[in-house]
Amino acid sequence: MRTWFAAIATFVFFVPAAHAQPASPDWNTCRSDTAKPAVAIAACTRLINGKKFKGAELANIHLMRALTHVQDNDDVRALPDFNQSIQLNPRVGSAFRLRGGLHWRREDRERARADLGRAIQLDPKDRQAYLWRGLILQEEDKDEDAIEDFTRAIELDSGLMDAYRGRAISHHALKDNTKAIADFSAMIERAPKDVRGWAGRGEMHLNERNFESAVADYTEAMKLEPKDADYVYNRGNAFLDLKEYDKALADFDQAIKLNPKMATAYSNRGTVFLQKGDLDGAIVAYGEAMRVDPNDPAYPLKRAIAWEEKGDLDRARADYDHAIKIEPVYENYMVRAAFFLKRRDYDRAIADVDQMIKVRPDSVDAYDYRASLRIEKNPNDFDAALADLTQAIKIAPKNAGAYYNRAAMYRKKRDLDRAIADYDEAIRLDPDFAFAHNDRALTWRDKGDFDRAIAGYTAAMNANPKDPAYSRHRGEAYLMRGDLDRAIGDFTESIAIAAHARSHYLRSQALLRKNDPIAALRDADEAVALDTRSAPALMSRASVMRALKRPSDAITDYRKALSLGPDKEDRSAIEAGLRELGAKP
Template identity: 25%
Template sequence: MKKLLYVLAFLFTATTSMAQLNTQRLLDIGRNALYFEDYVVAIQYFNQVIKAKPYLTDPYLYRAFAKLNLEDYRGSISDCDKALEINPFLPKVYYCRGYAYRQIGTLEASTDDFKASLKLEPDNINTTNLLIENLIRQKLLDEALSQCDSFLIKYPRYTETYLLRSQIYLEKGDTIKASSDLDAAISINTDNDLAHAFRAMLRYEQKKYKESIEDMNDAIRINSFRSDYFGNRAIIRMQTKDLRGAMNDFDAAIEIDNKNVSVYFNRGILRSQVGDDNYAIDDFTKCIALDPSNYTAYLQRAYLRNTTGDLKGSISDFTKVIERYPDFVVAYYGRSEVKKKMRDQLGAERDYYTALNIENEIKSGKRKQKTGKEAEELPTAESRAIVQQLNKKQNDRYKSDIRGQVQYKDIDIEPLSNFVIGIPSSDLEIQRKTLFNKQLDDYNKRQGRKVQFCIKEKEVDSAMLEEYFKAIDNANNILSKDSLNESALMERAYCLSKVQDYVSALKDFDRVLPYHPNNVLAYFNRGNARLKAIKENNFENNVPLSEYTMAVSDFMMAAKIDPTFIYALYNAGYVYMQEKSFQKAIECYNNAINIYPEFAEAYYNRGLIYLFQGDKAKGRADLSKAGELGIHGAYNVIRRYAY
């Protein structure tokens, strides 16, 4: 008996040790993936650890960092909350959550978290600097200055803190002390490109253009890969009338970053000044394409279109500005001039007197003039080169150090497609498991196949095509003797679908179902064949509702026969999305998720619907979950549309 107890105890200990070993191994692999910036892969490993041991803090923390790098800030905050519920004394968790709050603009909560982190880890340089940056953005300048002073007593040669303190002095209007701090930063580290760039812009504001260019030259010599450095040097050169040099710098800036809105805008200004109006219009058009809310670009383009004779285009641009800023008299006067050219005398007079009336009301006090942030947004008639302020978004330098962010990959914002039965594509970055289905398992055993439920199938090659035609011939032989053989009809219908003969496939499914009304796969495959037929018939933008209705009916019938058949529910939801019956689609996805709470594709599509309906909070939550479960494209959508 003692021997038996000893053996059982040994087995239990060995099993426990193995589980610990496996969990630690998964955690280590996840950390390695995190280190190599494979964030989506890392999340999958941390998910497994959390499933096995939900009481550990590390997997929540690491997953929070992965989500942070993917810009899923709400998801990161949620994971940090869970880690702190388990252990409230983790400085890195407060740091991570503080950074996430900072990125979504919740500065007060971010500042509180950075302070909590520093209580536990007082000498953390990154946390201290982020706290100071937050305080500057919150206009708590005295507290920010106190933090800088205290930190520089401990670390008198840390240049970034001098840069931060210089920004505080600039906010306070003390350019002498700001300049002194920038000088100190450069004397400590002459290769600090940011310090040279900051000092260049300070000297630019002081109209010390020669010294400003010298500093910007040094910044570019140290770091020649920053588009904004070239853009800012171009601005300075414009002030010294070195227009050729300015144009070369703008071109270099765009070569480094062809999505730099400010550079396109400023190059457009320069081109308009030298009379290169058509190319200037091109630059403003690119600027607007990248930033549709840049009304100053609309205004500049309106004037240039008027000059080049594109009067309708000019009217359109002036109107765009007026719609956004209905009190902006300059746009009314500009549009009035264009209408005169178009011989629309009535319209020209209407705009002219509207502008005059607005001016008189402002002078008399009947109409309030725009102030504060709204006034800053207004374009002005004398709009010229806008210098990129290096200090307005200092956190960009932290962002730029994070590589491999899948949320920056260009993807189409479309729902994930319907599930089909087939061979999954091997190029899927994350292979997600599919749930067991007895009928599919029986079909695979009967036909010697290994097909699965998948969204993206392997492309049919010549060998597969030959195999399908051979299977069709075999099924034909069987059906010539037994025309209602269920197995042969199912096999032939499946293969006919794969060779894109959807009409014949549908006929076979139609023959199966009257005699085998509980054949779940027949309904499922027939629904998919209908969807394929819709695409083949090129309905696309004008699909008869009856086509979609029959497909939905098949999927819902499959789900009725097998209430756990999540792929049928998902497909019904997908078809409802195509019909724009969003509430019905949500119900289908809800049911599928209730059955299988890790159904990534359902979360993704439901998240898109919520975003379309304007419910960003629910959309973010669903897309975050989809990303967590392996759909990397979700992070791109979160970044672009969910905040």
């Protein structure tokens, strides 16, 4: 039948047998699938104006003319005919379904759903009505309801591929790719020549990072439709994620051959070249993407990265500027701010964050970022940094992270009481905020309150038992308090979670204080092995060497530690140790 939804709908005319009319030229033309729309409409009009038909028969003719108007893209004339058909015979469910389809095409989803609901009431086995209503619900992001309708359509007709596909898409929208894959697999099983099943399942495999399966499915899709650039391109993406760069490049080249205006294929060629270390090739490919689509800022941003890696900072800066000129949005200013930060051009970085705030004045992250930049530019600019962090709290007073960030700034400033107050608020808002528990404990330790520090570390360990830092920090507090057994126990627990040089050399110190230099040496050796550039690890081993009466080894470790540029406090301790051993610093 002549409808815009003919591919998925079959309309059966309702003509009561008692009133069936003998064939006539106008009757046949009005019903014809092959007549030109204007000819068919004229025939239907003559039948209507002849006033020979009434009731259901006349309703049918109006319905036929409505469908022909739809075929002729004349929705304005189609709607009155649908209305008249339904008024004359309100018991035909398919008429409501078809008028619902017209409302859907006109984007009047509310009326469309109402008509389709009425169609289902009149004919509970109308699979197309369930299918169409499901598709409308899907457009309205009501995917759970859509799935119910798709499921009912499938129960009525297990060969309705559009219903499987629709349900798969809704499952994907609800982040259930397993069920989406199952529906696309059902399509493939029932209609292996329907490319949408292979392509849809390939996309789901890409989303699930099942790249080998994605390659297999897109390969099948390409066999069915070898000239579809999208399938070739998507297989290229799967190869790219598999790091099979030559195959990915071949697919992107083929996609470009099939669709020379596919800018993303040029861009992904650039990514392949970048991964292969071919910066010149990447720059050329990103330039081609920019030529094909000059209005997408992603391509100059990507080329800027290639210019940076090549060391051409002026051209990198020009591409960052160009991206912002195309689209002066928050994210693009943020990327350029990071570029300036790497160059230690703090003023320009801060200026870009100013623009981020201008574009998105309610961004807590932007104020946090600007605060950190102010401190990097001037480590003593606490007032300006704290003003930004306070503004972040005003924007989001229930954001535990905002209080945590300001607490960290107060701690840097050595305003420990205000830091603790902010950590308290962060923990009140988020009792399982492990970082806040840990850092509040560090602050209590800075104040010399080891009991509260230990309690805080314990809370951090309870909130996140898999982080080795918290047990290590508690061990340090026990070590500073002189509780060597508990300190050793915590360092051992930390090492069991993840080996770390600091945990080993701290346990070494505790063991040395317990007069076990042999065990202490094992830990000190392990600490140095884990981090050969750790001055504290070398210092710790030097202390063990002294206890073992091995002064020359101690001197060697002290001098290695000194060569690593330790901080002022460690440098003084190293120099003192060398002097005690009769060696020059």
